[in-house]
Amino acid sequence: MLIIVLYVDDLILTGDELLILSCKKDLATEFEMKxxxxxxxxxxxxxxxxxxxxxxx
Amino acid sequence: MSTLKEAYxxxxxxxxxxRIFGANVYMHVTKDARKKLEPITEVGIFVGYTDTxxxxxxxxxxxxxxxxxxxxxxxxxxxxxxxxxxxxxxHVDEELxxxxxxxxxxxxxxxxxxxxxxxxxxxxxSRGRKRLTEAERLAQDAEKVVGPPxxxxxxxxxxxxxxxxxxLMSKCVVTEPSSFEEAVEDPTWVDAxxxxxxxxxxxxAWEIVPRPEGKSVVGSRWIYKVKQAADGSVEKYKxxxxxxxxxxxxxxxxxxxxxxxxxxxxxxxxxxLSAQMGWHIHQMDVKTAFxxxxxxxxxxxxxxxxxxxxxxxxxVCRLKRALYGLKQAPRAWYTWIDNYFTGLGFSKSEVDxxxx
Numbered sequence: 578m579l580i581i582v583l584y585v586d587d588l589i590l591t592g593d594e595l596l597i598l599s600c601k602k603d604l605a606t607e608f609e610m611k612x613x614x615x616x617x618x619x620x621x622x623x624x625x626x627x628x629x630x631x632x633x634x
Numbered sequence: 635m636s637t638l639k640e641a642y643x644x645x646x647x648x649x650x651x652x653r654i655f656g657a658n659v660y661m662h663v664t665k666d667a668r669k670k671l672e673p674i675t676e677v678g679i680f681v682g683y684t685d686t687x688x689x690x691x692x693x694x695x696x697x698x699x700x701x702x703x704x705x706x707x708x709x710x711x712x713x714x715x716x717x718x719x720x721x722x723x724x725h726v727d728e729e730l731x732x733x734x735x736x737x738x739x740x741x742x743x744x745x746x747x748x749x750x751x752x753x754x755x756x757x758x759x760s761r762g763r764k765r766l767t768e769a770e771r772l773a774q775d776a777e778k779v780v781g782p783p784x785x786x787x788x789x790x791x792x793x794x795x796x797x798x799x800x801x802l803m804s805k806c807v808v809t810e811p812s813s814f815e816e817a818v819e820d821p822t823w824v825d826a827x828x829x830x831x832x833x834x835x836x837x838x839a840w841e842i843v844p845r846p847e848g849k850s851v852v853g854s855r856w857i858y859k860v861k862q863a864a865d866g867s868v869e870k871y872k873x874x875x876x877x878x879x880x881x882x883x884x885x886x887x888x889x890x891x892x893x894x895x896x897x898x899x900x901x902x903x904x905x906x907l908s909a910q911m912g913w914h915i916h917q918m919d920v921k922t923a924f925x926x927x928x929x930x931x932x933x934x935x936x937x938x939x940x941x942x943x944x945x946x947x948x949x950v951c952r953l954k955r956a957l958y959g960l961k962q963a964p965r966a967w968y969t970w971i972d973n974y975f976t977g978l979g980f981s982k983s984e985v986d987x988x989x990x
Contacts (some may be wrong), residue, residue, distance in 0.1 A: 579980075580907075580908075580988075580989070580990065581975065581987055581990040582896050582900060582904055582988060583895075583896055583971065583975075583981065583988040583989075583990070584895055584896045584901070584988065585827060585893075585895055585923065585967075586919055586920040586923030586924075586967070587917065587918075587919045587920075588917065588918045588919065588920070589901070589909075589915060589916070589917055590849060590916045590917075590918070591904060591908040591913045591914065591915045591916070592908075592913055593913075594913075594914060597914070597916050599876065600978075601916065601918060602951075603978070604918060604923070605989055608920050608926060609833070609920065609921040609924075610918050610919070610920055610921065611918065611919050611920075612916075612918050613916075613917040613918060613919060614916065614917070615676040615914060615916060615917070616915040616916060617917075618916065619901070620898070620901065621682065622901075622905075623719070624905070624913060624915070625687065626915060627646055630909045630912075631905060631908065631909035631915075633674060633902075633905060
């Protein structure tokens with residue numbers, strides 16, 4: 578399972594970790610991409626990812 | 635006497651967030667950012683406002699940085715009276731004291747300065763200072779409207795005592811050039827333009843063709859933008875070459891322009907879902923995204939200023955890829971990435987066309 582949200586030129590990927598990583602690799606060969614790692618800031622939402630869950634402000 | 639707003643709505647504008655320009659500012663240094671015996675506060679100078687309410691722009695002479703902060707304490711009583719000049723003479727580098735005729739743009743720290751003028755309780759010294767720069771700016775604005783004067787005019791000189799203030803502003807407020815002529819003077823911006831031009835060429839966004847007869851050619855220009863990191867420091871100098879899409883004619887230069895973006899609720903839903911499932915969320919962004927979009931219509935734009943092809947200076951660019959500013963650019967990009975994802979075997983959500 579892999580979910581992608583597209584916001585113009587920003588992408589959010591979530592789902593199975595292995596699929597995310599391979600999809601990132603595919604994308605990077607197709608487009609000039611910047612990998613921002615784990616999501617922490619998106620459309621004015623600040624997001625903290627911790628093992629127990631996720632904090633949004 | 636009442637303000638305009640009072641006369642109109644019966645209420646006075648809220649000025650409680652205004653502070654005296656140049657006031658000392660004390661910022662708490664958080665525990666993890668300092669060592670045991672290091673001071674727990676840092677002293678800075680208040681230099682302006684930001685778009686976010688109650689966020690202030692603070693200049694720290696020790697580190698030479700300007701940052702946006704809200705967790706700060708103001709000390710306005712001792713504010714003005716020489717403190718600014720003193721600080722400046724201590725900290726501002728010599729090279730910042732540029733010749734006066736180059737100071738044209740330095741005193742245009744956008745709206746921040748406007749805000750300060752409304753500060754009715756500002757100390758006399760600060761107001762004097764403000765009024766002068768305001769007058770100067772007005773004079774410059776007037777000049778721009780009227781154009782260069784044909785008659786001889788008096789050499790305008792700002793008194794020496796303001797040099798410090800201007801140098802401070804030039805250090806805090808990074809100005810963005812508004813034209814190519816301005817930008818080409820500064821190596822930083824030239825580099826930025828070369829970078830943008832390279833990525834256009836790398837994506838073979840256009841081919842150079844002789845100017846077509848009877849076809850309209852869309853104008854083009856350079857846009858310069860300083861990208862700031864979250865704390866207000868300069869992250870990147872970005873030059874962008876854009877098409878002046880406003881001169882495109884519907885039905886001739888473009889057909890469809892609509893491009894969907896993800897709905898906020900789908901983003902929140904995905905966040906909730908991944909929290910529930912314990913998934914990590916990764917983020918990527920596509921550099922020069924629009925350059926991937928394919929342009930199907932026949933669109934010509936002018937060559938980028940300063941990058942005209944030698945011996946073909948009057949040629950124009952026939953676009954193969956989308957450029958920022960072009961009416962159909964977002965749609966071209968969306969079409970492209972949509973094809974890419976569905977080609978990979980992703981299925982598109984039925985309720986949000988940006989969810990795969």
